[in-house]
Structures are given as C-alpha cells and as structure tokens.
Amino acid sequence: MSAPDHIAPNSAADLGLAELSSAVADGSISSVAAVTDALDRIEASQSALNAFRVVRREAALREAAEADARLAAGVRLPLLGVPIAVKDDTDISGEITAFGCGGEFTPKTADAESVRRLRAAGAVIVGKANTCELGQLPFTSGDAFGHTRNPWDRTRTPGGSSGGSAAAVAAGLVPAALGSDGAGSVRIPASWTNLVGIKPQRGRISTWPLPEAFNGLTVNGPLARTVRDAALLLDIAAGPHDGDRHTPAPIEASAAVGRDPGKLRIALSLSIPYTATKTALDPRIAAAVHALAATLRTLGHTVTVTDLHYGLLIGASFLPRSLAGISRVHRDMPGAVVDPRTTTNSRIGRVLGGPALTAARLAEPLLHKRIGSFFDDYDVVLSPTTATPAPRVEEIDDIGFGATNNLITAACPYTWPWNVLGWPSVNVPAGFTDAGLPIGAQLMGTADSEPLLISLAAQLESELHWDRHRPAQWW
Secondary structure, eight states, X not given: OOOOSOOOOSSGGGOOHHHHHHHHHTTSSOHHHHXXXXXXXXXXXXXXXXXXXXXXXXXXXHXXXXXXXHHHTTOOOTTTTOEEEEETTSOOXXXXXXXXXXXXXXXXXXXXXXXXXXXXXXXXXXXXXXXXXXXXXXXOEETTTEEOOBTTBTTBOOOSSSHHHHXXXXXXXXXXXXXXXSSSTTHHHHHHHTOEEEEOOTTSBOOTTSSSBTTTTBEEEEEESSHHHHHHHHHHHOBOOTTOSOOOOOOOHHXXXXXXXXXXXXXXXXXXXXXXXXXXXXXXXXXXXXXHHHHHHHTTOEEEEOOOOOOSHHHHXXXXXXXXXXXXXXXXXXXXXXXXXXXXXXXXXXXXXXXXXHHHHHTHHHHHHHHHGGGGTOSEEEXXXXXXXXXXXXXXXXXXXXXXHHHHHHHOOSSTHHHHHTOOEEEEEEEEOTXXXXXXXXXXXXXXXXXXXXXXXXXXXXXXXXXXXXXXXXX
C-alpha cells in the first residue's frame, strides 16, 4: 500500500531525537531555541490536535537555559537540552498526574524513576501528553480534556492510551516521547500514526513509584519516528529502582540498531486471540502485513504463514489483572471524576482482585512454557498490531459499557497477550490505506529479546524508509 504523497520539508521540527541531541551538543542550535520551538509548536497545535494535558513552558525554558549553561561549561550528556514528552500517567515533581481523569489533583512531590533517568541524561520535559481515563482504551479522549486527534487525519483517533504521546511525535511537536503499554497502549497508537513503538520486557523501564503497574501488565516504552530514536530513548529511560518487583538484566538497545539480525525464522500469524466479542481482520491490514512479510523474505528471512494458538487461559489471566489494576488506581485517586464505564470497570475489578487475580498470576509460568514452545521453531512472530485502521474519534463517545467493549475489541484484539507474558514487542509501520491512514505490524519475541527485535526493525526501516513520510499539517 503506497504512502501519502506529502513528505515533510527539512526543518527543525523534522529532526529526530539523536539528530537534535547532536545539534544541541555541537552548538548548531541552543537548548533554549530547541525547547522554545517545541513549546511554540505544542501551543499552536493544542486547540486542534490536543496532544497535551500539561505544558511546562516556564519550567522547561528555565531548564533549557540551565542546559545551555552546562553545555557552555563543557558538560555532555546523551539528551542534554533536548525536549521530550511523557505520558500523563507518569509523575513529574511539581505537576499533577491526572491520568486522563477530571477533578482536582495535588501536584506530585517527586519524579517517577523514568523521569529521573531522563533528567539525569539532560532531557527537558516540555509537557505531559494526554491519555484516556486510567489507560483503558485504544482512544485518547475524555470529558476532562476532549479528543486528541490523529495528525494523519483529524477525524480519526491516534489510538490509546498513549495517544497524546504518539500524536505529539507524529506531528513533529517533540522528537520522541514515553508512553506506557498495558494492553497495546504504545503499539496501537504507534501503528495508527506511522511510528515505531517499543513495548519492552517487563521491568526494563521502571514503573516506580509503583513496584509494578496493573499487576505486571503495564510497562513504559518509547515512541519515535525511527528505530534508532526509539532505541536511544529506551536505553536512557531503562534501569531499575530498588523497589521494583521486576528487574531484567540490562541490554544495549542502541547497539542493536544496524546490527545484522542474521537469517531468521519468522512466523506470520494472523490468528486473533480468543475474545468474547466479534472480531475480524480488515483485509487492508492483512494485505499490509503480507507485504511486510514479502519484504522480510527479500531480506533473506524465512517467513512461514502459520497460526500462533494463544488458547483460552491467557484471556482468563488478562482480565483479572487488568480490571483489578484499574480498580486499584481508581481507589488511589479519590478526587478523580470519571466516566460511568470507568466506574463499572473499577467495580468489576474489586470483585476480581481476590482469588481470580491470584490464579491469574499463577498461570503466567504455564503460559510462558506453552507459548514459549512455539519459539522452538521460530525466532520472531509477525502479526498485525490492530485489526482495523484508526476509528473515528467520536465512535467511543456516549456509548454503553457493552458497546465500548465491542468497539475496542473489534479494533484492537492483537496486542494484549504479550502484556500477560511480559515479553517484548515492537510496532513497525507497515504502509497506509488508500485513504492515507497508517497501518502497523508487530514483531514479537520471547523474554529479553529487544535487541533481536530492534535489529530486525532497523533492517526493515533501512528498506522501507517509513520515517520519510509525515502527515500534511492541518493543525
């Protein structure tokens, strides 16, 4: 499927994370100029694109001036003076964490560990990007802030729940952003906005001040236009806090970019994990994933069309962990004003938070063994990231609990099993529909396989050059 004709001109807004970091470090652009440019673009787009819940203009400009002073003194850090965004489920000292909800909130008094690491690398956090209530939906909208829109089509959602982060990067407001992924919330918006989105191994990026998030389902992950930039942000944000429940051995994501992945055995699986509601794969998505498989074959890999059978147990394990997690976060935000659908999920989560949750956690080793055996014959699984292109932004509005579940499951049935397993998965752009809507595919591996997936994704990018295609500005 051909890409849209509009390709962005060369400008400061087009610089990726690594490029902008180099430009600031060598003095081609000051941090104050780079941060001011990002803030101006954020504020100019906000009424139309609506990517941000919090914009830190005064604080960010002060931090940028400090970065310039450090640069002048000879200090060099990986992201010194570079503007970055984080999702509004992540604490920044002095800012609220509304997590998509309405209500009055007390500003946080400490940075999340991921933010601490970004700051230690010199990054300037320009704002907190919008997310839906408690990260529940593949849409980014809510009564508290309205609709965040897709830079590729103003009538469409950018996905969720990291939709604000994805919209900000796809629109060129920031060169990269952190999101979080509890059922696809990095990969889904990446797929619908032509970005690379990495869902890393559980614990790779700390979720502190939570020892784990949503009973181990949710991880933090980067969104960027290129594999190189996503890997760089992953390396910088990664690392444990002493209180973390999950602490995988370190990796070097950036070192995998440009490294030959070898000749891989890749399983192309279009099978949809079991859902209780009706799902079907859009033929346009299927065609795009098959086209990506053809590219992989030309690169020398063996791609076999086969079905990964997820089984029923993985679904039975997901729901208690997810809904009990929603219930706990809702409980810990007593001032939050939320949609009735959130209240219902929270109520169900309280019921599932006992023996059902315990059984769900105990099932994970069995799932690792059963699904892990599939990798005796394959190195990587290639599958759709979503079953449909991006829906219209209003489709989630004013519908009931059951209709909401039907809508989100029909659009996004593919990503959540890897959250149960805790294993890495990378969304890569896979083309466009005839109407110019981006399509994504996910590369899925076993535990700690980020370097393999990143090297394969970078190899695809060198062939397909998806980063050259940018949305025509309407915001």
